[in-house]
Amino acid sequence: MNALEITGLCKTYRGKRQKIVKALSSLDLTIAPGEIFGFLGPNGAGKSTTIKILMGLIQPTGGTAKIFGTPVINSASRQRLGYLPENPSFLDFMTAREYLAFVGRAFSMHKSDVKKETDRVLELLALEGAANRAIRHYSKGMIQRLGLAQVLLHDPDIYILDEPMSGLDPIGRALVKDILRDLKSRGKTVFFSTHITSDVEIICDRVGIIVNGNLMAVDHVQSILQSGIEGYVIQLVRDKMVTEEVFVEKERLKSFISDLSASDVEIERIEPKRKDIEKFFLDIVAKGEYVAVE
Amino acid sequence: MATFVNLLSANFRSILRDRIFLAILIVALLFFLLVPSFSLFSMRQVQELAVTLCLSTISLLLLLVSVLQGASSVWRDVEKRYTSSLLGLPVSRATFVVAKFAGIAVTLVCCTMLLGALALPAISISAAQYPSDIPIHWMNIIGAIGMDCLKYILLSAVALFLSTVSTSFFFPFFGSVAIFFAGSASQEVIEYISGDYGKSLTPAAKLVINIVYYLLPNFSAFNLKVAAIYGLPFPFKGALYTFLYFIVYTSILLCLSVWSFTRRELP
Amino acid sequence: MKLKAIFLILLISYGAVVVPFTDYLRNRPVAVKLGYTPDARILKIASADHCSLVAQLAIVKVLFYYGTIVEKFTKKIDLPVEHHNMFKTVNTALKLDPYNMDAYYFTQAAFTWEVGRVREVNAVLDYGMKYRTWDYYLPFFAGFNSAYFLKDYRKAAQYMKNAAELSGDPLFTKLAARYFYESGQNQLGILFLETMRKGSKDKKIQSMYEIREKALKAVSLLEDAVVRFERERKCRPSDLSELVAANILTEIPVDPYGGKFYLAEDGKVRTTSKFAFGGKEK
Ligand SMILES: Nc1ncnc2c1ncn2[C@@H]1O[C@H](COP(=O)(O)OP(=O)(O)O)[C@@H](O)[C@H]1O
Numbered sequence: 001m002n003a004l005e006i007t008g009l010c011k012t013y014r015g016k017r018q019k020i021v022k023a024l025s026s027l028d029l030t031i032a033p034g035e036i037f038g039f040l041g042p043n044g045a046g047k048s049t050t051i052k053i054l055m056g057l058i059q060p061t062g063g064t065a066k067i068f069g070t071p072v073i074n075s076a077s078r079q080r081l082g083y084l085p086e087n088p089s090f091l092d093f094m095t096a097r098e099y100l101a102f103v104g105r106a107f108s109m110h111k112s113d114v115k116k117e118t119d120r121v122l123e124l125l126a127l128e129g130a131a132n133r134a135i136r137h138y139s140k141g142m143i144q145r146l147g148l149a150q151v152l153l154h155d156p157d158i159y160i161l162d163e164p165m166s167g168l169d170p171i172g173r174a175l176v177k178d179i180l181r182d183l184k185s186r187g188k189t190v191f192f193s194t195h196i197t198s199d200v201e202i203i204c205d206r207v208g209i210i211v212n213g214n215l216m217a218v219d220h221v222q223s224i225l226q227s228g229i230e231g232y233v234i235q236l237v238r239d240k241m242v243t244e245e246v247f248v249e250k251e252r253l254k255s256f257i258s259d260l261s262a263s264d265v266e267i268e269r270i271e272p273k274r275k276d277i278e279k280f281f282l283d284i285v286a287k288g289e290y291v292a293v294e
Numbered sequence: 295m296a297t298f299v300n301l302l303s304a305n306f307r308s309i310l311r312d313r314i315f316l317a318i319l320i321v322a323l324l325f326f327l328l329v330p331s332f333s334l335f336s337m338r339q340v341q342e343l344a345v346t347l348c349l350s351t352i353s354l355l356l357l358l359v360s361v362l363q364g365a366s367s368v369w370r371d372v373e374k375r376y377t378s379s380l381l382g383l384p385v386s387r388a389t390f391v392v393a394k395f396a397g398i399a400v401t402l403v404c405c406t407m408l409l410g411a412l413a414l415p416a417i418s419i420s421a422a423q424y425p426s427d428i429p430i431h432w433m434n435i436i437g438a439i440g441m442d443c444l445k446y447i448l449l450s451a452v453a454l455f456l457s458t459v460s461t462s463f464f465f466p467f468f469g470s471v472a473i474f475f476a477g478s479a480s481q482e483v484i485e486y487i488s489g490d491y492g493k494s495l496t497p498a499a500k501l502v503i504n505i506v507y508y509l510l511p512n513f514s515a516f517n518l519k520v521a522a523i524y525g526l527p528f529p530f531k532g533a534l535y536t537f538l539y540f541i542v543y544t545s546i547l548l549c550l551s552v553w554s555f556t557r558r559e560l561p
Numbered sequence: 562m563k564l565k566a567i568f569l570i571l572l573i574s575y576g577a578v579v580v581p582f583t584d585y586l587r588n589r590p591v592a593v594k595l596g597y598t599p600d601a602r603i604l605k606i607a608s609a610d611h612c613s614l615v616a617q618l619a620i621v622k623v624l625f626y627y628g629t630i631v632e633k634f635t636k637k638i639d640l641p642v643e644h645h646n647m648f649k650t651v652n653t654a655l656k657l658d659p660y661n662m663d664a665y666y667f668t669q670a671a672f673t674w675e676v677g678r679v680r681e682v683n684a685v686l687d688y689g690m691k692y693r694t695w696d697y698y699l700p701f702f703a704g705f706n707s708a709y710f711l712k713d714y715r716k717a718a719q720y721m722k723n724a725a726e727l728s729g730d731p732l733f734t735k736l737a738a739r740y741f742y743e744s745g746q747n748q749l750g751i752l753f754l755e756t757m758r759k760g761s762k763d764k765k766i767q768s769m770y771e772i773r774e775k776a777l778k779a780v781s782l783l784e785d786a787v788v789r790f791e792r793e794r795k796c797r798p799s800d801l802s803e804l805v806a807a808n809i810l811t812e813i814p815v816d817p818y819g820g821k822f823y824l825a826e827d828g829k830v831r832t833t834s835k836f837a838f839g840g841k842e843k
């Protein structure tokens with residue numbers, strides 16, 4: 001069974017004065033269990049819209065979405081799920097400890113487990129010091145950490161995180177990357193949105209790029225990096241003295257090397273020169289905008 | 295069910311930590327201390343006045359709590375984006391709304407019990423100062439207080455429903471206050487127009503008034519204060535009808551609230 | 562879907578409950594409908610700037626329910642409690658707003674004939690005269706009450722003189738003169754009622770006076786007939802039906818209060834209704 005199954009998802013917002021915003025058009029996406037999926041897109045692309053539909057917070061104009069086979073309109077679909085909203089906000093009259101206990105009960109955890117897990121996640125996110133203070137007095141970064149803590153509390157199988165790194169300091173960002181790697185090693189499914197390409201490059205198995213509500217590309221990070229090779233920088237040593245660098249296009253590599261073998265030039269090093277995810281992303285965004293204008 | 299109780303207790307705790315609620319409660323409690331001295335105002339009707347003062351204080355507190363809490367419930371959770379984090383848990387929207395209502399209802403019941411428990415000694419102390427020829431009918435007083443509680447639970451359901459369709463405090467607040475006054479007067483108006491005064495009205499106007507009468511919650515039915523103050527026989531049949539009416543009307547309002555909240559887009 | 566089903570069931574239940582519920586509400590005793598009016602001192606604090614409004618509302622409420630009693634006077638209604646409550650409510654209203662004429666008018670109309678609380682009514686009127694110093698109605702009412710009910714003619718003459726001075730209307734002077742002898746009580750009553758009825762705008766009150774006037778006219782007619790009977794036969798009739806038998810009257814008039822006229826020991830004509838709505842049951 002797929003961890004996430006999205007078919008033909010559309011969303012049109014009807015704003016004030018009958019202004020229509022087409023936030024999503026016919027999105028198809030499936031995510032297998034154990035996958036770390038990065039949902040990449042510029043601001044206003046429709047990432048949060050997709051995630052809110054997955055959480056049943058807004059109704060799609062068309063299409064369906066299922067989590068582990070359960071339609072998202074059914075609240076039971078969230079039983080094995082941890083959700084971190086974008087710029088989260090929690091019942092702020094409670095302390096972090098009280099809130100985590102509340103979340104634990106909401107997932108029908110055992111009392112003793114709640115206690116143990118609360119201590120674990122508070123320590124993991126370095127919130128022990130503030131655990132008995134009301135959430136009202138937290139800073140933005142602390143609330144983001146609490147958001148991650150409540151996601152991890154009941155050790156769900158799928159994680160849906162809307163911009164998990166936003167509002168965090170560099171230490172926090174590193175921590176989140178560690179956490180995601182750990183989840184990956186334990187075979188959990190993660191679907192997270194971001195607009196920062198480097199996040200995706202390091203952690204993700206697959207990446208989807210969404211622009212203006214259209215899913216432009218879905219691919220494995222590895223194969224993007226592979227296919228992104230544009231050519232090679234070759235370092236040559238002539239007469240065992242002079243070193244020079246030449247750029248050889250991808251298609252010409254073979255002939256270049258065979259040409260070389262005739263001469264007395266030696267190859268010291270061949271380095272592939274490739275587009276990184278950022279370049280890939282920017283190209284797609286540019287193309288997407290072009291399509292949108294057309 | 296466990297989820298419901300969990301949410302209910304969170305809502306209840308949130309009200310208990312609400313400063314405005316606590317301030318109102320403390321003022322009401324202080325007022326009870328003054329009842330025995332206040333009731334000396336009336337030389338001949340010390341006991342009646344004590345009963346009235348207690349019942350009115352309870353009513354006023356319940357009115358404030360039900361309207362303020364009901365009117366600031368659902369829309370505020372949406373605006374503060376609590377709904378996004380709470381509904382990300384395995385919680386259905388119906389459970390969310392009903393638990394919200396139940397939190398307010400439990401608060402109202404607790405306030406009633408607390409103030410009721412204080413009202414009884416306040417009344418007996420006042421009555422002992424100047425014995426009346428009407429004996430105190432404790433059951434009537436308790437019945438009147440209980441009915442009052444039901445009345446304000448119904449009012450909080452009205453406010454909650456308005457707050458599920460609203461995006462600000464003003465509509466549910468003024469809406470429920472207006473419905474409260476209209477619902478308290480509707481019985482008198484209908485009796486007014488069913489008599490001589492109604493003959494000058496056109497049939498269309500009468501029909502409209504009748505429709506409004508059946509649509510509005512009838513709050514005057516919950517008023518058993520006269521029976522409590524004068525020790526008239528307790529209207530058991532009427533109380534039973536009123537109770538059934540309360541159950542059905544409140545459930546309808548909850549149904550509508552769930553329906554309107556389910557359709558709502560959350561941030 | 563499930564929600565729709567529940568909603569439908571609830572709507573049906575609402576229909577089933579609301580019929581007996583509203584039925585019950587419509588038939589509650591007036592005292593319950595009128596509710597309890599808190600002590601004037603408390604109300605004055607609570608109503609702050611709106612004393613007159615609160616007073617007027619209380620009076621409108623009393624007037625309205627009094628109207629329903631007049632309308633359905635054959636119904637079984639617990640009168641003593643009703644009157645006590647209404648009198649109290651009106652009194653409270655007057656403490657809030659001592660200038661409210663409706664309240665004095667209603668007090669005079671409702672609590673003298675049927676209830677016989679004449680002394681209390683006169684106390685209320687005295688209270689009102691301190692405020693409505695220009696108003697000749699209040700001494701007129703009080704004068705009438707003193708003469709007609711209390712038989713205190715000296716006091717009545719004083720009140721009427723007061724009323725005459727305030728109004729400049731010779732009628733009051735005439736009335737004042739009349740109070741020095743007891744005869745013609747009924748004529749006096751009828752005259753008073755006529756004045757009151759013509760001065761009233763409220764339909765309920767008008768109809769109440771009309772009924773009262775009718776009853777009084779009937780009594781007057783009967784008493785005149787008794788006098789004629791005595792003159793002609795030199796003996797008192799033992800029963801009112803003898804008046805018809807003696808061809809003095811064609812029939813015994815009907816008591817508009819639903820009672821039956823009879824000849825009392827003292828030779829006066831009385832009725833089983835005691836001129837009170839619902840008095841028959843007592
Ligand atoms: N409630 C709303 N009403 C109207 N338009 C909206 C609403 N929410 C989002 N949008 C629009 O939908 C588009 C997608 O928004 P969103 O999914 O939040 O983007 P992001 O990818 O940055 O999370 C944006 O153009 C945004 O302006």
Ligand SMILES: [Mg+2]
Binds near residue numbers: 049086
């Ligand atoms: Mg977003």
